[in-house]
Amino acid sequence: MKIAIFGKNFNPDFSKYAKEFFDNLEANHIDIVIYKPFMDFLGNEMKLNPKIHSSFNGVNDAPDDVDFLISIGGDGTFLESIRFLRNFNIPVIGLNSGRLGFLANISKEEISVAIQEIIRGEYKIESRSMIVLESESHAFGNFNFALNDATIQKKDSEMITVDAFLDDEYLNTYWTDGLIVSTPTGSTAYNLAAGGPIILPGSDNFVILPIGSHNLTVRPLVVPDTKKIRLEVKSRSGNFMVTVDNRTLVMDAKNNSFILRKASFNLKMLQLPFNNYYATIRNKLMWGVDRRN
Numbered sequence: 001m002k003i004a005i006f007g008k009n010f011n012p013d014f015s016k017y018a019k020e021f022f023d024n025l026e027a028n029h030i031d032i033v034i035y036k037p038f039m040d041f042l043g044n045e046m047k048l049n050p051k052i053h054s055s056f057n058g059v060n061d062a063p064d065d066v067d068f069l070i071s072i073g074g075d076g077t078f079l080e081s082i083r084f085l086r087n088f089n090i091p092v093i094g095l096n097s098g099r100l101g102f103l104a105n106i107s108k109e110e111i112s113v114a115i116q117e118i119i120r121g122e123y124k125i126e127s128r129s130m131i132v133l134e135s136e137s138h139a140f141g142n143f144n145f146a147l148n149d150a151t152i153q154k155k156d157s158e159m160i161t162v163d164a165f166l167d168d169e170y171l172n173t174y175w176t177d178g179l180i181v182s183t184p185t186g187s188t189a190y191n192l193a194a195g196g197p198i199i200l201p202g203s204d205n206f207v208i209l210p211i212g213s214h215n216l217t218v219r220p221l222v223v224p225d226t227k228k229i230r231l232e233v234k235s236r237s238g239n240f241m242v243t244v245d246n247r248t249l250v251m252d253a254k255n256n257s258f259i260l261r262k263a264s265f266n267l268k269m270l271q272l273p274f275n276n277y278y279a280t281i282r283n284k285l286m287w288g289v290d291r292r293n
Contacts, residue, residue, distance in 0.1 A: 001119070002031040002053065004063050004090075006081040007038040007072035010097035015046045017108040018072070021095065022050035024115045033063045038072070056084075064088050068118075068270055070095055071104060075189075078103040079245045082267055083143050091125045091268035093118075102188050103147075105280045106272070117272050124271045128185045128201055129225060130263035133244050137255040145263050146244040148186030151211075152258070153178035153243065155250060158236045159214060165230040166223060177212035181229060181260050188281070196220045201277060206260075229260040 003025070010018070025032060031053040039055055042048040056062050062084040069092045071081040078094040078101075085092060094104030095111065106114045117123060132145045154160045154177050162179050164171040182191035184199040187207055192198060196209040197220060206229065209220040223229070233240055233256040242249050242258065271277070281287045 001028075002033060002063075002066045004056070004066045004069040004084070005032060005034045005038065005072060006069060006077070006084065007035065007041070007097075008077055008080070009038075009041050009045070010073060012046070014097040014108065015048065017097070017111060018042070018046065019048055021072075021111050021115075022048065024112055026051050028115065028119055030119075033066055059084055059086075062088065066090060068092065072097055073104060074098045075101050075103045076246050079147060082147055085267065086145070086265060089268070091270040093270040093272075102280060102284055103185075103269075105275055105284075110275070113274065114272055117274075118270070122273055124273075126201060126269045126271050126277075127266040128269055129183055129204070129266055131181065131183050131206070131225075131244075132261055132263045133242070134259040134261070135255060135257065137251070139242055139249050139251070139255070139258075140244055140247060143247070144244060146186070147183065147267055148189045148245050149180050149182040149191060149243075150258075150260055151178055151180045151190065151241075151243045152231055152233055153211065153241045154235065154237075155239045155241050156237050159212075160240050161234045163232040163234075164208065165232075166227045168228070168230065171221075172218065174210045174218065175214040176210040176218075178210070179231065180207070180209045180211060181231075182207040182209065183225075188285075191220075197222065198281070206262075225262040227261075231258045231260065232256055233258075 033054050036055040036057045068090050071078040071094045095106045096104040130145050130147050133150045162174040180191050184201045184203045187199040194211050196207050204225050205222050206225050210218050238253045242251050
């Protein structure tokens, strides 16, 4: 078995768990292909020198002969790791080195159990839909896709207006601080924090949610992900922000039209039996916590 590992950095408190992780892989004769900057961080900052099979520096030399990828970090690190997977048909799983993690949902206490489950093949692979942002300015280049959401947001104190169309049919004009278009996976991210609904993965929907709407009758809208969403933005200040997951660009009034649609490819997420989606919601959100339960 060969796995790829992506990471950036982590708190020194996690160092002993990282050592446990790499010791487990070596003990089970698993070949490691690691992101080179992360390997340098492990050696230089954490004084860890795991046995490495090979390394990669970017998308162009990312491995294509591995069984899956493990992201070590938080949800932000997990989101960054998916750019290596667009061209490779391998699943990803996240090892959480911090606190709250919906995507990086394997805790440090579960490292040994998780590795044994993977070795035994005791897992499922879930297919997660993604969203693509298209524009005449080619915002975000080839990395214009998101697992969680795409947003349009004000850059300063001036609100923005967003004309929204579904399959070129006029939907609404939002007078707002911003607009979130979320996938089911992203429904537990910014969408949830802004008051949107939780949508189960595999539901084949998007959620359109205004941020701080200046019209109290406007509410979140769930639409089929077969719809093309066109957004046209107006800003009094002339600037606004566009995001896809954790990446942000500042745009001007000349580049104000965007199309959002379901990506032609999905992300494969490896799910272990002790840590499924419902368990993650209960544990991370303390959802349904009640003395009677």
